[in-house]
Amino acid sequence: MGGVLIRPIILTVCIYLFLKFIVPVLPHSAPLPSSLIFLYLMLVMSGSVLFATLSGESKDAFFQPILRFLTGESGGALSSARYLVLALFPLLVGWQTYGSTASSDAPPGENRTIHPAPPGEYTGLSNPVPKTPENIMYGKGLYASRCAPCHGNFDGKGFAAAGFTPPPANFKDPTTIAMLQESYLFWRIKKGGVGLPVEGMPWKTAMPRWELEMSDEDIWKVIMGEYDGAGQKPRTWDESE
Amino acid sequence: MMDQGLNITNHGRQIAGRMALLAGCAAALGWIGLPDVAFAQEAAAPAPTAYRDLPYIGSRNLVWVVAQLHLLLAGFVLGVPIFAWLCEVVGWKSGDKRYDKLAKEFTKLLTSSYATTALFGGILLFLLIGFYPKLMAYLTDIFFPSFLVYCGLFLVETATLYLYWYGWDAMSEGNGKKFHIFLGFLLNVFAFFIMIVPNSWATFQASPVVIAEGTDFERAWAATWNPTWWPVNIHRIIANVVLGGYICGAYAGIRYLSAKSAEERYHYDWMGYVGNFIGVFGLLPLPFAGYWLMREIYQYNQQMGITLMGGFLSWLFILQAMLIGVLFLGSNYYFWMGITHRIPGSEGQYRKPIMAMLIILLLCLAVWMTPHSLVASLEEAQKMGGTHHPLLGVFGVMSAKMTVSNLMVLVTFMSFIMYWRAGKEDTAGWAKVAKSVMGAVLVLAGLAVIVLGVWGYFVPAIIRINYFSTSQVGIVIFVMLTITPLTALLLKSAKTTTEMVWGKMPPRAGYSLVLNAVMVILLMTLMGYARSSSRVHWHVYGVMRDSSQYAFSPALGYAAALMALNTFLFCMLVAFIFWVATMGDKAKAAASAKGSPEPGRIPAMAGGSQALDGPVAERSEQQGQV
Numbered sequence: 001m002g003g004v005l006i007r008p009i010i011l012t013v014c015i016y017l018f019l020k021f022i023v024p025v026l027p028h029s030a031p032l033p034s035s036l037i038f039l040y041l042m043l044v045m046s047g048s049v050l051f052a053t054l055s056g057e058s059k060d061a062f063f064q065p066i067l068r069f070l071t072g073e074s075g076g077a078l079s080s081a082r083y084l085v086l087a088l089f090p091l092l093v094g095w096q097t098y099g100s101t102a103s104s105d106a107p108p109g110e111n112r113t114i115h116p117a118p119p120g121e122y123t124g125l126s127n128p129v130p131k132t133p134e135n136i137m138y139g140k141g142l143y144a145s146r147c148a149p150c151h152g153n154f155d156g157k158g159f160a161a162a163g164f165t166p167p168p169a170n171f172k173d174p175t176t177i178a179m180l181q182e183s184y185l186f187w188r189i190k191k192g193g194v195g196l197p198v199e200g201m202p203w204k205t206a207m208p209r210w211e212l213e214m215s216d217e218d219i220w221k222v223i224m225g226e227y228d229g230a231g232q233k234p235r236t237w238d239e240s241e
Numbered sequence: 242m243m244d245q246g247l248n249i250t251n252h253g254r255q256i257a258g259r260m261a262l263l264a265g266c267a268a269a270l271g272w273i274g275l276p277d278v279a280f281a282q283e284a285a286a287p288a289p290t291a292y293r294d295l296p297y298i299g300s301r302n303l304v305w306v307v308a309q310l311h312l313l314l315a316g317f318v319l320g321v322p323i324f325a326w327l328c329e330v331v332g333w334k335s336g337d338k339r340y341d342k343l344a345k346e347f348t349k350l351l352t353s354s355y356a357t358t359a360l361f362g363g364i365l366l367f368l369l370i371g372f373y374p375k376l377m378a379y380l381t382d383i384f385f386p387s388f389l390v391y392c393g394l395f396l397v398e399t400a401t402l403y404l405y406w407y408g409w410d411a412m413s414e415g416n417g418k419k420f421h422i423f424l425g426f427l428l429n430v431f432a433f434f435i436m437i438v439p440n441s442w443a444t445f446q447a448s449p450v451v452i453a454e455g456t457d458f459e460r461a462w463a464a465t466w467n468p469t470w471w472p473v474n475i476h477r478i479i480a481n482v483v484l485g486g487y488i489c490g491a492y493a494g495i496r497y498l499s500a501k502s503a504e505e506r507y508h509y510d511w512m513g514y515v516g517n518f519i520g521v522f523g524l525l526p527l528p529f530a531g532y533w534l535m536r537e538i539y540q541y542n543q544q545m546g547i548t549l550m551g552g553f554l555s556w557l558f559i560l561q562a563m564l565i566g567v568l569f570l571g572s573n574y575y576f577w578m579g580i581t582h583r584i585p586g587s588e589g590q591y592r593k594p595i596m597a598m599l600i601i602l603l604l605c606l607a608v609w610m611t612p613h614s615l616v617a618s619l620e621e622a623q624k625m626g627g628t629h630h631p632l633l634g635v636f637g638v639m640s641a642k643m644t645v646s647n648l649m650v651l652v653t654f655m656s657f658i659m660y661w662r663a664g665k666e667d668t669a670g671w672a673k674v675a676k677s678v679m680g681a682v683l684v685l686a687g688l689a690v691i692v693l694g695v696w697g698y699f700v701p702a703i704i705r706i707n708y709f710s711t712s713q714v715g716i717v718i719f720v721m722l723t724i725t726p727l728t729a730l731l732l733k734s735a736k737t738t739t740e741m742v743w744g745k746m747p748p749r750a751g752y753s754l755v756l757n758a759v760m761v762i763l764l765m766t767l768m769g770y771a772r773s774s775s776r777v778h779w780h781v782y783g784v785m786r787d788s789s790q791y792a793f794s795p796a797l798g799y800a801a802a803l804m805a806l807n808t809f810l811f812c813m814l815v816a817f818i819f820w821v822a823t824m825g826d827k828a829k830a831a832a833s834a835k836g837s838p839e840p841g842r843i844p845a846m847a848g849g850s851q852a853l854d855g856p857v858a859e860r861s862e863q864q865g866q867v
Contacts, residue, residue: 005854029632033617040607047603050574051596055581055588107619110626114614115551120783123543125766129802132477165619165625174698175613175629179544179551199553233701237540 004061008048015044045069115180116200118187125183128219139225144217146210147226154230172232178232183233185223190216291375292789292799300372301791302803304364308369309769310805310814313484313762317475317815319432320485321347324407324519326425335417341413343512347489348406353818355402358396376780384442386461391438400433416429436481437474441465444473445780447772448541448579468541472534479530483523484765486640490516492819494754497746506744513754521572521653525721528565528646529714536706538775540635540742541689545782549638549775551613556797557771559612566606566765567651573602573758576656578750583741584664594659598652605652613637640705642692647713651687654721657727667731675731679724689713697789724746739866762811767802774800 021038024031052062068074072082129135143151152158156170171177177185187195192209210219227234277502292302341382370377381388405424411752441464448469491510500506539546548554577595581588613680614628614637624627635641649707668674690713697705776782779791786792 012293023632026632030630031621032630032633033574033615033621036611036630043603043607045612046570047599050570051599054574054577054592054595057588059747059823112614113551113553113555114628115547117544117548117552117777120544135337140555145712165623173634178702179638199548209322210675235702237703 004052004058005065008045008052008062008178011048012041012044018043042094049127111199112204115184116197118184119197122183122187125186127182127186127220127223129217129224131224135221136224136228139218139221139223141225141227142214143225146214147222149204160227166204171232172228174232177226177230177234180235182220182223182227182234185226186216186219189214189219250366254805260733266562268686289375291373293372293374293630294790296373299791301789302366302370303369305363306807307361308804309364309766310811311358312769312800313318313765313811314354314358314361314814315436316481316484316765317488318351318358319436319478320481320483321351321354321489322425322428322432323352323482324485324489326422326429328515329425330422333422337513338640343515345409346512348409350819350822351493352402352406353822354815355399357814357818373780379781379785380445383445383462383464385732386458387438387441387465391435394431394435394438398428398435400432401428426727432734433478436477437470438478440473441470443772444469446779447538447545447776447786449781451784468771469534469537472530472537476527476530476534479523479527479764483520483527484761486516486519486521486523487754487761488516488522488815490754492516494751498748498751502745503744510583510743510746510750513575513751517572517575517754517757518657521576521657524568524572525650525654526645528650532643532710542782545775548777549771553675553794553797554774555769556612557767559610560767560801561764562606562609564760564767565646566609568757568760568764569602569653570606571753571760573598573653573656575750575753575757576660578753580660580663580751581741582746584739585742585824586739587663591659591663598656601652602649605649608636608645608740609649611636611641638698640694640697640709643697643713647690647717648687650717651683651690651720654717654724655683658724661728664737665732665735666738667735668733669731672731675727679727682720686716689716709807759808760814762803762808768805769798770804 016037019032023029035066035157047095049062055060056151063207065074069078069082070191072079074082085128150156150158150159150164150168151171152168154171156168156173161167169176188207190209190211192207192211194209195206196203214222222232292300295303325347327345328340329342332338332342332344401424405421405428408421408424412418445464445467448467450463450467452463453596455463490513493509493516497506497509497513500509535546535550539548550558577591579597580591609631613634615625615630616627617628625631629637667676691714693709693716697709700709774794777794778787779785780787
């Protein structure tokens with residue numbers, strides 16, 4: 001009977017250990033933030049409760065050990081453990097409350113809008129520069145001199161990248177520029193970090209305002225070079241583009 | 242000379258005195274008349290009032306609450322006639338009187354809900370005219386012809402509803418029944434148009450089409466046929482069916498929990514099943530309709546699309562994933578409990594498939610709920626190299642979300658098929674082949690959905706949106722269209738090994754029905770906020786700017802509080818309507834119960850009836866089968 005309760009506990013602990021210690025060492029991976037681990041563990045626990053309460057028997061098998069423990073019916077060493085829980089539970093609540101209300105020098109959690117909406121005048125723009133091999137090559141040349149120091153070989157690993165938090169965007173990642181229209185990139189390159197709207201706060205980007213150094217035509221060429229170099233296609237609504 | 246001089250001086254003084262008097266009078270008149278002139282100027286060109294406000298509460302908050310309640314009530318009164326009519330048709334065709342009784346019971350709820358919806362519509366209209374006179378004048382100028390159409394539709398809808406409800410018993414047999422069913426059909430046709438006409442006003446605000454020339458009718462028609470009108474129409478009609486189904490399920494759940502006799506438990510258990518089935522039936526195509534709507538919004542305006550899907554409103558879609566996830570889990574849980582409790586002896590047989598389906602649902606939900614930009618401390622973000630996780634970040638985009646939503650739809654469909662087949666044994670000679678075909682179709686479909694989802698990362702966005710996502714939807718529809726008729730054919734010749742026993746569900750089944758309804762209401766309030774906020778600081782996007790003091794998007798926490806308030810108020814309203822509508826029945830039931838007291842009449846509310854939750858065999862002994 002106790003197995004119905006023990007199994008979900010073991011499962012939850014195993015999944016926690018997997019997310020906390022195994023996922024970070026997988027190739028091309030990194031440690032998961034605690035918010036995501038919490039989310040996944042909540043799902044595991046919810047699933048366990050749902051499965052355990054499908055029938056009357058399994059529900060009793062799941063909750064009876066908890067009830068027996070809490071009401072002191074278990075006896076033996078578990079009775080002492082019950083008093084321990086009784087003492088520790090208020091302390092846990094107190095610790096949580098302290099942790100969430102006490103002032104701290106740690107910066108708050110990140111909740112940045114990475115892709116804020118562009119201003120109206122940049123929506124619906126299409127690249128006016130013909131997509132010729134020459135223009136793409138010219139754009140790549142401009143990219144190499146101006147963008148590559150940070151964005152590297154379109155992978156966000158330029159020699160200066162290590163100096164930035166968050167790091168420069170990786171254009172080869174299919175979840176970055178491949179999701180955006182060319183007009184969006186035009187706005188971001190032209191106006192840089194200082195051109196971000198309030199919605200994009202905190203403005204954690206070192207992107208220069210390239211309109212001071214490049215013409216609009218050159219910016220469009222850089223965009224073509226970027227997509228070509230990263231092996232991505234911009235978001236369009238027309239299949240022929 | 243001196244006298245002459247004095248005379249001249251006196252004369253001069255007299256003239257000066259008269260001049261001073263005249264000047265004084267003129268000054269006094271001017272002083273008195275000045276405000277009149279000023280007022281006259283004001284009267285000549287009065288500044289039009291663009292906005293009015295309500296102290297403490299705020300005009301926007303009040304309109305938000307009233308509009309949301311009106312929309313929720315409207316969703317209910319437009320969704321319920323669809324399945325009330327379908328139930329009536331099923332009852333008429335099959336001869337099963339339970340369906341006719343069910344249809345009638347919900348039509349009774351409809352009459353009182355209809356009046357409340359119209360009442361809230363009226364309040365909303367007065368508030369809009371009062372708080373936003375300039376905007377309303379603009380919208381009236383464009384849409385006046387459709388206002389008239391709307392009034393006409395309301396008249397015919399009301400007349401049809403009266404005939405449909407009051408003529409139920411009078412038209413219960415023969416041609417009368419046929420005419421009654423025709424009235425139900427008409428009711429739904431008018432209801433559909435009543436929904437799409439105001440949809441054009443709301444969608445015009447988001448994606449306006451304004452033509453400067455033409456007749457009033459031409460201008461109204463152009464504004465009505467705006468880019469997001471049909472996507473919203475389709476999305477809303479499906480969502481209304483879902484809302485209606487789950488609210489009826491919740492009603493049945495509460496009645497089941499408070500049922501005191503086996504008969505009542507039988508009836509409301511069955512009604513809960515029907516409500517849940519209709520809710521799930523609507524829920525299956527809903528993600529596809531939502532996807533189409535978002536695609537149209539994004540294509541209409543990149544700014545609005547990014548505000549919703551990548552900007553500050555994108556967090557709403559994580560909340561949406563959580564709510565939809567709970568809804569899918571709740572609906573499946575109810576099916577699984579139905580197998581366990583209504584079909585004695587089936588628990589062990591179906592435990593493993595249920596566990597497999599639960600695991601797939603949870604994995605899909607984990608992917609759906611994973612945001613692209615994660616909430617992380619500075620230290621965590623540094624370790625990840627930004628707020629995108631290098632490995633799990635791929636779960637944060639549409640290709641992954643579409644894949645898992647399709648898989649969840651497939652699993653939910655299979656839950657229903659499993660429930661349908663439970664307690665029956667195939668006797669047809671071709672049953673083995675049919676089951677192999679169904680298994681193969683299901684596995685291949687699941688794999689195809691996953692392959693298309695992964696492949697979607699490596700093709701241009703337009704290919705993914707136009708072909709891959711639609712193919713995924715097509716595959717799921719193909720599975721449904723293949724497995725449903727095959728199962729129906731198999732079951733035609735199948736032998737029933739265990740009869741379905743109604744009225745034996747544990748109390749938590751009733752609670753899960755209530756929870757599903759609350760989730761749907763929360764979802765609708767959430768997406769109502771998203772749709773409205775995507776216009777940001779525009780009353781009419783790109784045409785009429787919001788220049789009021791409320792021309793800012795409320796913070797997500799503030800919005801969440803208002804959504805919760807709206808959900809609570811709507812639940813209270815519905816509870817009140819149901820209470821009023823069923824007051825007479827309760828009085829009748831109490832009067833008849835006095836004559837035949839039944840021992841052990843304990844409601845199951847709050848787990849009061851432990852007997853319902855014991856082992857099946859034990860319960861059968863205690864209560865006997867119905």
